[in-house]
Amino acid sequence: MSSGMVTAAYIVAAILFIFSLAGLSRHESSKRGNILGITGMAIALIATILGPDAHNIGWIIIAMVIGGVIGVRLANKVAMTEMPELVAILHSFVGLAAVLVGFNSFIAHEVFSENIMENIHLTEIFLGIFIGAVTFTGSIVAYGKLCGKIASKPLMLPNRHKLNLLALLISFILLVIFVKTTAIGLQVFVLLMMTIIALAFGWHLVSSIGGADMPVVVSMLNSYSGWAAAAAGFMLSNDLLIVTGALVGSSGAILSYIMCKAMNRSFISVIAGGFGTDGILVDDEHSQGNYRETTADEVAELLKNSHSVIITPGYGMAVAQAQYPIHDITLKLREKGINVRFAIHPVAGRLPGHMNVLLAEAKVPYDIVLELDEINDDFASTDTVLVIGANDTVNPAAQDDPNSPIAGMPVLEVWKAQNVIVFKRSMNTGYAGVQNPLFFKENTQMLFGDAKVSVEAILRAL
Incomplete structure (x- = not known):
């Protein structure tokens, strides 16, 4: 392949990469964006291997095969x-x-x-x-x-x-x-x-x-x-x-x-480097009052009597793989005429867009998945909020405690809703290592246990 052909192939690949980024910016076009990126990379690899400056092509192909096998294995293995x-x-x-x-x-x-x-x-x-x-x-x-x-x-x-x-x-x-x-x-x-x-x-x-x-x-x-x-x-x-x-x-x-x-x-x-480190960590054992426990049957009854529900997922949902039964609950509630939406914090999970990817995987409709600035004002008029696996992103200490390590961080104001149900394994602190005053508010109830098991129990009760 001549150098001119290689340059032309590189230009095509670069254009495909740009279109790939554009496609990946929206849920609806993410698959197409991924395909465009793969196509662009394939063109780039072929042009590089067949270009006039390529040497030891045999070794390059061996390395590519090894890398490809490892990549396919990881893609199939990694959850x-x-x-x-x-x-x-x-x-x-x-x-x-x-x-x-x-x-x-x-x-x-x-x-x-x-x-x-x-x-x-x-x-x-x-x-x-x-x-x-x-x-x-x-x-x-x-x-x-x-x-x-x-x-x-x-x-x-x-x-x-x-x-x-x-x-x-x-x-x-x-x-x-x-x-x-x-x-x-x-x-x-x-x-x-x-x-x-x-x-x-x-x-x-x-x-x-x-x-x-x-x-x-x-x-x-x-x-x-x-x-x-x-x-x-x-x-x-x-x-x-x-x-x-x-x-x-x-x-x-x-x-x-x-x-x-x-x-x-x-x-x-x-x-x-070194940001997000100021402030005083709250002792894990520090008690801020009494909390109320609830059961799956009580939560199901509460949801039946609600007109509007907002679900706030976090990393705990990802760990429990609870997105599938959450999707089923969403369908059942919407069939009853209840307005169900999802509130996504920009840093929920461990990766940008982590919650969006999981909900898309479970086929949750894109139009009911909203970002913090789109939905934060609606919590005050919401009957019930389900906080599933989220902690630091719904912590009112970010607004109320200037000494908190997360002080000043915009959070989902779930505590303004009429009822808040928090799904947690225990009363341990979140990833930031600070206690959450939300758990001790009068309108908050705790549903302890594995998030997926709890959601499935609520689904059966519905």
């Missing part, structure tokens, strides 16, 4: 509840690939005749390895926190922001040395030193972020992985990789910004 962990670990692969490409480019590159071109190439290598290393360790820590192998509480090192600034300053000095020197030995030493600093920097960035803010971290790492891919594209002189990386990086950054606004966080503090 929807484990999707956040899978996304985090895939981000780490992108970062590691950028690091390896960077070292390969340094070892294999030919010296340019013009100093300016040599300096640009060395800068590409340095930045590509730096961004890749930060993405790699940051994603590994995110994976550990999401799957429970690392504590969700933030790492509170003394002067953590100064440490981050120091790491950036030292890395910049190393960049200047790396570009200016002509001694190969010194360049190798500087590159290795920077890699170690970047690995530690990425680990510290994500370790310093509280567990309740992990959805923002995932979108932030998505952006980092995109810039790492773009850096690899510069090093490989691959235009499509640059375009694709820029698309992923910018879309991830925009998503992070939107989610930060939804959580009353500063976008700069996300990039700097």
